Amino acid sequence: MPSISEKGRKMPPSPIRKLVPFSEEAKRKGRIVYHLNIGQPDIPTPDVALNAIRNIDLKVIEYSHSAGNESYRCKLASYYQGIGINVGSGDIIVTTGGSEAILFAFMSCVNPDEEVITSEPFYANYNGFAVTAGINIVPVTSHIENDFALPPIEEIEKRITSRTRGIIICNPNNPTGYLYSEKELLLLKDIVKEHDLFLFSDEAYREFCYDGARHYSAMNLSGIEKNVILVDSVSKRYSECGVRIGALITRNREVISTAMKFAQARLSPPALGQIAGEASVDTPHEYFAEVNREYTARRNYMVDALNKIPGVYCPRPKGAFYTVARLPVDDSENFARWLLEEFEYKNQTVMVAPASGFYSTPGSGKNEVRIAYVLMIEDLKNAIETLAEALKAYPGKV
Amino acid sequence: MPSISEKGRKMPPSPIRKLVPFSEEAKRKGRIVYHLNIGQPDIPTPDVALNAIRNIDLKVIEYSHSAGNESYRCKLASYYQGIGINVGSGDIIVTTGGSEAILFAFMSCVNPDEEVITSEPFYANYNGFAVTAGINIVPVTSHIENDFALPPIEEIEKRITSRTRGIIICNPNNPTGYLYSEKELLLLKDIVKEHDLFLFSDEAYREFCYDGARHYSAMNLSGIEKNVILVDSVSKRYSECGVRIGALITRNREVISTAMKFAQARLSPPALGQIAGEASVDTPHEYFAEVNREYTARRNYMVDALNKIPGVYCPRPKGAFYTVARLPVDDSENFARWLLEEFEYKNQTVMVAPASGFYSTPGSGKNEVRIAYVLMIEDLKNAIETLAEALKAYPGKV
Numbered sequence: 001m002p003s004i005s006e007k008g009r010k011m012p013p014s015p016i017r018k019l020v021p022f023s024e025e026a027k028r029k030g031r032i033v034y035h036l037n038i039g040q041p042d043i044p045t046p047d048v049a050l051n052a053i054r055n056i057d058l059k060v061i062e063y064s065h066s067a068g069n070e071s072y073r074c075k076l077a078s079y080y081q082g083i084g085i086n087v088g089s090g091d092i093i094v095t096t097g098g099s100e101a102i103l104f105a106f107m108s109c110v111n112p113d114e115e116v117i118t119s120e121p122f123y124a125n126y127n128g129f130a131v132t133a134g135i136n137i138v139p140v141t142s143h144i145e146n147d148f149a150l151p152p153i154e155e156i157e158k159r160i161t162s163r164t165r166g167i168i169i170c171n172p173n174n175p176t177g178y179l180y181s182e183k184e185l186l187l188l189k190d191i192v193k194e195h196d197l198f199l200f201s202d203e204a205y206r207e208f209c210y211d212g213a214r215h216y217s218a219m220n221l222s223g224i225e226k227n228v229i230l231v232d233s234v235s236k237r238y239s240e241c242g243v244r245i246g247a248l249i250t251r252n253r254e255v256i257s258t259a260m261k262f263a264q265a266r267l268s269p270p271a272l273g274q275i276a277g278e279a280s281v282d283t284p285h286e287y288f289a290e291v292n293r294e295y296t297a298r299r300n301y302m303v304d305a306l307n308k309i310p311g312v313y314c315p316r317p318k319g320a321f322y323t324v325a326r327l328p329v330d331d332s333e334n335f336a337r338w339l340l341e342e343f344e345y346k347n348q349t350v351m352v353a354p355a356s357g358f359y360s361t362p363g364s365g366k367n368e369v370r371i372a373y374v375l376m377i378e379d380l381k382n383a384i385e386t387l388a389e390a391l392k393a394y395p396g397k398v
Numbered sequence: 399m400p401s402i403s404e405k406g407r408k409m410p411p412s413p414i415r416k417l418v419p420f421s422e423e424a425k426r427k428g429r430i431v432y433h434l435n436i437g438q439p440d441i442p443t444p445d446v447a448l449n450a451i452r453n454i455d456l457k458v459i460e461y462s463h464s465a466g467n468e469s470y471r472c473k474l475a476s477y478y479q480g481i482g483i484n485v486g487s488g489d490i491i492v493t494t495g496g497s498e499a500i501l502f503a504f505m506s507c508v509n510p511d512e513e514v515i516t517s518e519p520f521y522a523n524y525n526g527f528a529v530t531a532g533i534n535i536v537p538v539t540s541h542i543e544n545d546f547a548l549p550p551i552e553e554i555e556k557r558i559t560s561r562t563r564g565i566i567i568c569n570p571n572n573p574t575g576y577l578y579s580e581k582e583l584l585l586l587k588d589i590v591k592e593h594d595l596f597l598f599s600d601e602a603y604r605e606f607c608y609d610g611a612r613h614y615s616a617m618n619l620s621g622i623e624k625n626v627i628l629v630d631s632v633s634k635r636y637s638e639c640g641v642r643i644g645a646l647i648t649r650n651r652e653v654i655s656t657a658m659k660f661a662q663a664r665l666s667p668p669a670l671g672q673i674a675g676e677a678s679v680d681t682p683h684e685y686f687a688e689v690n691r692e693y694t695a696r697r698n699y700m701v702d703a704l705n706k707i708p709g710v711y712c713p714r715p716k717g718a719f720y721t722v723a724r725l726p727v728d729d730s731e732n733f734a735r736w737l738l739e740e741f742e743y744k745n746q747t748v749m750v751a752p753a754s755g756f757y758s759t760p761g762s763g764k765n766e767v768r769i770a771y772v773l774m775i776e777d778l779k780n781a782i783e784t785l786a787e788a789l790k791a792y793p794g795k796v
Binding site for chain 1: 399400401402403404405406407409410411412438439440441442443447448451452453454456457458459460461462464494495497498501505506507508509510523526527530531532563564594595596624625637638639640641642650652653656657659660662663664665666667668669670671674
């Protein structure tokens, strides 16, 4: 029997999704399990999107253009123009989720064995796409004490070698919720320009900024227009993760024409998802206002409640719907497993994502967890109460 | 400005899709263009699939399980059992089109710089996925004189080196329409077993077998159960190319668990497409009978009409909906371009896919084209009449 590949062995398991078997274990025990581990929002998909799907008037569900339907790309361009990002439909390739946009960006811009720098903790699947592309993610550690702000620019520069091809940021950040400031982006611009790097900017959580904070897009950094590759997704913006529609956007025509070759090989992005995505651009403004109010309230509740638990520290992030909290535990992976396999409180337990899966420096994040506040406040309340009780009972408490 | 990657430069353009700009050129001239170049069937998607989409009862379009919805995998398993392929839902990973199944198979089973053998002409996008995975496709030439049958097994064995990890077949074949016999599959089994290779079997056109011929699946080769990776797709079976739903199926648990890590990194296959795919399993038998009658008639018309054109030779393939025909031209790429840019007959022209794009041996297939008979006979008639006139007028006729 032939054996699997080196890349297969190197491929990291998802730190979030590998918990699913434990979850099934928990369900078998008949307990309520609060999923704080996964970024699946409970926010309804906009009606305009659902109705577009229900009203499809197709006889044949055909391949679309490999770059996505022209009508959708035009509509997407108008969406970007509306938020101050000046691009045209020719600067956009519609992808199968933001995931594929990241993969196409890496495949098109980075050679095998070359490196892309990011701040850690970082979105764990960047590692998966890096293994697929045969490249390496080089981490620069950000710290909970600074709310996971951009590490000092000197720390980033120290990691730049002849093999460095780019920097990837996620803004607002998954897993930390940190929203990069204009000042931080301008610092990144300088080193990107000086070292002639690509700047991959994953802005899937752009719409999720709180406390009146404004999102500053890497696409608006002047002087590095050809260096910036925007990675985007409709998954979170319109709470339609399942449609698998994202986009790669850049003013670098060479990157567009190269990424198009990867796009052609996989023929087309999902046709039905594109219909949903195109209709979603017309989502009324009130939808976002309401979602923002809801997440702000959830974040405030969550952060306050976490910080009231003895030994817990949680920053108050300004974006996305995640936070990385420090817990008084020996090892958050053991703690997460124990929560599912051994613990219950009022017939409830909680799933959290151990933060170690979001670091690539070994040993980092061992007392941290990523928490997604994607549940109603009522549920969050029960979840946090359960978490507080669990921390009292956990044998590996420190 | 940083430059694109080596893989980006190596990535082959799609031999079918790169013609699209010419097509736009042709349209600008106001001509009718018959698309014989692309495998986009005009057959209606089954009503059960369209209705399932129209009746979606979701509030949130969520991520599915990374391996696909459990309900769909169970239904798929019953589909396979119904056609004599004995697999369970745990042997199946639902993918984003057959494309992703091929990529996951290559990534999971083949190391960078290792080789996979196939007969040429072959589905050109295998090259694209090979570049993505950093592996090499090694061709063994099949010949139009033998209807593109499996090359002599000694020819295949000659290509086996220490770097060979597998063989990929497409059965029925795209681009040739050739349907491999049980005898040919048993020959492949022997060398796969002897050299402990993976056998990747792309059976996306399984339902398209004519003249009463029976499809023999590689999954039913006994003694190499752990070597066979089935790649499948609903695109052609149910004429729903746009849903982007395929599957990787294998009884090799190590490959399943490795491919799952790639599947987790991209989160989930399309949710809406899975709803269509699951409903499609209930497509009534008469649908397939009618489709088979239609394609048989188209093939018969097409092959007969092509062979009546002086200097043209076209085999009568038993499967899929393609045929590779030999034309009396100097270079089919020039001919295809000339058809679009220079020619018209009764305000019509034709798009064909130059076969050279399906060969990797340089210079091969220069006087061959792939023709997809995915149009109604009425249109095929006009298309072939136009092609015949074009061959009279083409300056590079030989």
